[in-house]
Amino acid sequence: MTTKFFGEPVRRREDARLIIGQGRYLDDIGSGAYAAAFVRSPYAHARVLDIDVSAAMDVEGLLAIYTYEDLTGPLAEPLPVLIPHPQLTAPRTGYPLVKDVAQHVGEPIVMVVATDRYIAEDAAGLIEVSYEELPVVVGVDAAEAAEHTVHDDVPDNIAARHHQETGDVEAALAASAHTLSFTQYFERSASMPMEGKGVHARWDDADSSLRVYSSTQASTSVRAAIAAKLELSMEKVEVIAPDVGGGFGVKIVHPWPEELLVPMAARRLGHEVKWTEDRREHFISSAHERQQRQEITVGYDDDGRITALDVLVWHDNGAYTPYGIIVPINTATQLCGPYDIPVYRARVNSVYTNTVIVTPYRGAGRPQGTFAMERTMDRIAQALGIDRALVRERNLIQPDQFPYDWGLTFQDGRPLIYDSGDYPAMMAKLKVLVDWDGFAERRAAAEARGKLLGIGMAPYVEGTGPGPYEGAHVQVLGSGKVLVSTGLTSQGQGHETVFAQLAAAELGVPMEDVVVTTGDTRRFGYAVGTFASRAAVVSGNAVALAARGVKEKALRIAAEVLEADPADLEIDEGLVQVKGTPGASIPLRTVAVLSNPLRYAFDEAARQATQFSGPGDDSKPPVAVGDAPGLEHTDYYSPLRSTFASGAHAVVVEIDPATWEIQIEQYAVVHDCGTIINPMIVEGQVHGGVAQGVGGALYERMAYDRDGQLTNASFMDFLMPYASEVPDVDIDHQSTPSPLNELGIKGAGEAGVIPGSAAIASAIEDAVGRRIAAMPISPTELYDLVRSDAERVTNSSPHDSGAMA
Amino acid sequence: MKPAPFGYADPTSVDEALDVLTSEGEGAKVLAGGQSLLPLLSMRLAAPSTLVDINRVPGLDQISAGPDGVRVGALVRHAQLLASSEAAGVQPLLGRATANVAHPAIRNRGTTVGSIAHADPSGEMTAVLALTDGSVTVATPEGRETIGWGDFFLGPLETSVHGPAVVLDAFFPALPERSGTAFAEIARRKGDYAVCGAGVVVTLDADRRVSSARAAYLSVGLVPEVHDLTDAVVGQPVDTADWTAAGELARGLVDPDGDLHASADYRRLLVATLTARTLADAGAEAARRTA
Structure with a gap:
């Protein structure tokens, strides 16, 4: 498919609105709403003994106080395990309000509703909760030791043992010429959208219906959850995701307690109720990700070709497992990246700790997997004295090996089969982009300035666009306006732009005629959600199919009017015309009018479609059997399985040995997401991902102390990089279209974040000559490292290891 | 919140x-x-x-620069001080330090005197007040009183002013002749509170030999600290002075705490590095002003 829209760097239509403050975010809605605030557990693990609300009752403006005792029916049951899995043998979830034992600092215990948020917080501050403190488990090591338990009935703290293998790894390791074993750590970070969560609910008593706005990545599923938990029929609940100020994964989790409690309160109080999460609440009561301990054993031959890889991961899932084991599965199945590894075993033990829950954050287990794989590659190169790029190249899956079937099961329950790619070409592009082979000169020049320069690289493969499905509705109005709606939500990715590009391209209309609505259950009821780099792949194809359906109908109707064969018609700039016959045409908007035979004319356009407007065929009904009025079509795309995007990053860091500050001198990205709808948006996604990758590698961590207190729960001490810390990014694209969908699209949303920590660790290690076995790393930690007895590391340059053995 | x-x-x-x-x-x-x-x-x-x-309150938003020094009113914003060439001409540390205060939006609103009255030992202007041997003017119902920096700062976020009082202004003495200054800090992110910062003044004799080298540090103690480093470099020609030795001297004089962003040892390293670097810059400036 080639038109002037598809593949063009069309400027984002949503930006003007969002940038000048005309976005409509959750907190912009319901200025007259009552406000909710929560009393949250100040302890990481404590039994609630008593809740004394008496002092709060006198606060003027207080409307309601709810505790677990006030919850009824399904609301009083544990929150759902959203994604069950046979290997998740001990799933646990909390209650909307703590029933008995709080399992992490921040878990909600009491909900307060008042006339405004100030008063709600005043009242919350007067509620006295007495606790019995219980022993606290923080970190994977403590969880594994199981000296104390998070949940009484899970004595080993293990929620799931995820296990996949492609062969007899122990035999393959025993037969390997060389083996290496090592352990490394990866720290917690979080999605940290600029807008936290938020819920606004309005109950219509006369209609017994509920309208909920939520800052969510999955409005259709929030709707289903609210209906189930509040015992309402689905048609009485509508859920709308307004403008959402970032998600990055944390808002795919649902229902959050507040998504149930705010509607509950609105219904009980007969008044709008709103809760807007503040930053501290977001730190201590939403979700984090990424902490793992990785025990890796690799077997390889004299040339550095891997013969076997065995990985045991201890994965911190926090206090509960509402989102199942998606993150562990991603680590296990995406770890091998672009490499052809003959025998592979992954075991992930997902463990409970008394900390905020762990659910997918952009990358979702892949940054950790890539860290495991790429640090392994560096160690093999160092052990053999071979250039790090060369070791990687020797292990790459070759273009003729696609489809490459791993014999593993991916996170969507479907076989893990790489559909397409060209990893050798990608690596070749990367080496040129970063001048890998010319690095020795740059290093020498930096040394002359008293600086340590290092280079690192890390490729990855990312499964994107999982099913089960997405749908789209496309409708042409009599005004010529084209409405596109998806149940899938947006959090700033640019869906308003790319879905309009797709619809405009398919239909042959100007982009400015297309209006896109996402995540509004009033407009489209079926959807899965925005996660796993799937919107462009799954919804994108659905939009194209729906637009195509509209086009077919338009051509059929126009063909009757123009007395032509539909096959001879085309639509260009909103005009249906006979190919090669100027003048024989009808505007698409007129076709839309004609598509809906009317009895009543209410304007000039409608007059054309009334019963007496022209000669009809009296032998046929006005609407043919099997047809429907209106120029609209709904269609769905359900992918056979995920499609696999890929990329490779290279980083040059400069380190000042007088301060151990780490400066990124160059950040190079080669990126392959198949066919690109809008290169500007793809590059924006890469930039944002790189920013989060840099944050995770050099700045961010969740600093839990031994008592389970998050000691840096503010933007003063949780160091998200500013623009001043994010490097410029050199990008080169490669396109290996996916054979799995007609548009050839692979996902692009998460890619930029995945290899950041792996590549940056490699570069720092290269600069300072000391083993990096944990990320992130800060200047003070680097100073400690170079003064420690950490293993000394020497990398070979391309020029002294280029010859094949 | x-x-x-x-x-x-x-x-x-x-x-x-x-x-x-x-x-x-x-x-x-x-x-x-x-x-x-x-x-x-x-x-x-x-x-x-x-x-x-x-x-x-009218009249508190004035900067007055005279031969003796710069008086900064209680409502002078950081941005206003940063832009004042008169202030910089009398005491260059004012502009150099203020440029390190947070980000433009905060500098547009935050006041220099407010940050001094807040007495945060990671504040740039507390260190500059100390380094320049400055003072504040405090209004109380009993009258107006000048308090030297050493008597003003008692501890983190704690000053000697109690009871009803308004800090009216801060006075920063002028840079002595044949002197140069420099200010530098290291923060985890640009504009963050410094992990460590240093302001220095180097004064030369008429023969361009170092007669005095003093430094003040941010984020290394409970109150602003001024250390006299003259012993390490006294009498040395400015062009060949051993600033590194002065840095090492400073490293031994400070006793910082560790926190989430920097260990005590790391702060000591930064004290040594920043001291040597800023002294070199200040020495070069002093040399230019000792033509």
Whole structure:
């Protein structure tokens, strides 16, 4: 498919609105709403003994106080395990309000509703909760030791043992010429959208219906959850995701307690109720990700070709497992990246700790997997004295090996089969982009300035666009306006732009005629959600199919009017015309009018479609059997399985040995997401991902102390990089279209974040000559490292290891 | 993150402000730029009974630079001081340090005197007040009083001023002749509170030999610290002075704490590095001014 829209760097239509403050975010809605605030557990693990609300009752403006005792029916049951899995043998979830034992600092215990948020917080501050403190488990090591338990009935703290293998790894390791074993750590970070969560609910008593706005990545599923938990029929609940100020994964989790409690309160109080999460609440009561301990054993031959890889991961899932084991599965199945590894075993033990829950954050287990794989590659190169790029190249899956079937099961329950790619070409592009082979000169020049320069690289493969499905509705109005709606939500990715590009391209209309609505259950009821780099792949194809359906109908109707064969018609700039016959045409908007035979004319356009407007065929009904009025079509795309995007990053860091500050001198990205709808948006996604990758590698961590207190729960001490810390990014694209969908699209949303920590660790290690076995790393930690007895590391340059053995 | 209830007064004179502070007692707090106070209120880490907003008091927004030094009024914003070439001409440290204060939005609102009165040992201007041997003028119902920096700063976020009082201005003495200054800091992110910062003054004799080298540090102690490093470099020709030795001397003089962002050892390393670097710059400037 080639038109002037598809593949063009069309400027984002949503930006003007969002940038000048005309976005409509959750907190912009319901200025007259009552406000909710929560009393949250100040302890990481404590039994609630008593809740004394008496002092709060006198606060003027207080409307309601709810505790677990006030919850009824399904609301009083544990929150759902959203994604069950046979290997998740001990799933646990909390209650909307703590029933008995709080399992992490921040878990909600009491909900307060008042006339405004100030008063709600005043009242919350007067509620006295007495606790019995219980022993606290923080970190994977403590969880594994199981000296104390998070949940009484899970004595080993293990929620799931995820296990996949492609062969007899122990035999393959025993037969390997060389083996290496090592352990490394990866720290917690979080999605940290600029807008936290938020819920606004309005109950219509006369209609017994509920309208909920939520800052969510999955409005259709929030709707289903609210209906189930509040015992309402689905048609009485509508859920709308307004403008959402970032998600990055944390808002795919649902229902959050507040998504149930705010509607509950609105219904009980007969008044709008709103809760807007503040930053501290977001730190201590939403979700984090990424902490793992990785025990890796690799077997390889004299040339550095891997013969076997065995990985045991201890994965911190926090206090509960509402989102199942998606993150562990991603680590296990995406770890091998672009490499052809003959025998592979992954075991992930997902463990409970008394900390905020762990659910997918952009990358979702892949940054950790890539860290495991790429640090392994560096160690093999160092052990053999071979250039790090060369070791990687020797292990790459070759273009003729696609489809490459791993014999593993991916996170969507479907076989893990790489559909397409060209990893050798990608690596070749990367080496040129970063001048890998010319690095020795740059290093020498930096040394002359008293600086340590290092280079690192890390490729990855990312499964994107999982099913089960997405749908789209496309409708042409009599005004010529084209409405596109998806149940899938947006959090700033640019869906308003790319879905309009797709619809405009398919239909042959100007982009400015297309209006896109996402995540509004009033407009489209079926959807899965925005996660796993799937919107462009799954919804994108659905939009194209729906637009195509509209086009077919338009051509059929126009063909009757123009007395032509539909096959001879085309639509260009909103005009249906006979190919090669100027003048024989009808505007698409007129076709839309004609598509809906009317009895009543209410304007000039409608007059054309009334019963007496022209000669009809009296032998046929006005609407043919099997047809429907209106120029609209709904269609769905359900992918056979995920499609696999890929990329490779290279980083040059400069380190000042007088301060151990780490400066990124160059950040190079080669990126392959198949066919690109809008290169500007793809590059924006890469930039944002790189920013989060840099944050995770050099700045961010969740600093839990031994008592389970998050000691840096503010933007003063949780160091998200500013623009001043994010490097410029050199990008080169490669396109290996996916054979799995007609548009050839692979996902692009998460890619930029995945290899950041792996590549940056490699570069720092290269600069300072000391083993990096944990990320992130800060200047003070680097100073400690170079003064420690950490293993000394020497990398070979391309020029002294280029010859094949 | 909403403040607890508080009263609000917006006096239009210093006397009126003092009246309100007197009648409200210990629970009243002076509000100037609000860049530190308002977040504390929102996080309910502070809950004053009344905020006494001095932004409508006339005459407090003046910078006056004279031969003796620079007087900065209580409502002078960081950005205003940063832009003042008169102030920089008399005491170059003012502009150099202010450029390191947070980000432009905060500099537009936050006040220099407010940050001194807040007495945060990671504040740039507390260090500069100490390094220049400056003072503050405090208005109380009893009258006006000048307090030297050493008597003013008692501990983190703690000053010697108690009871009803408004800090009216801060006075930064002029840079002595044949002297140069420099200021540098290292923060985890640009504009963050410094992990460590250093301001220095180097003074030469008529033969361009070092006669004095003094440094003040941010984020290394409970109050601003000034250390005299002259012994390491005294009498050395400025062009070949051993600034590294001065840095090592400083490293041994400080006794910082560790925190989430920097260990004590790392802070000592930064003290040594920043001291040597800033002294070299200040020495070069002093040499230019000793033509």
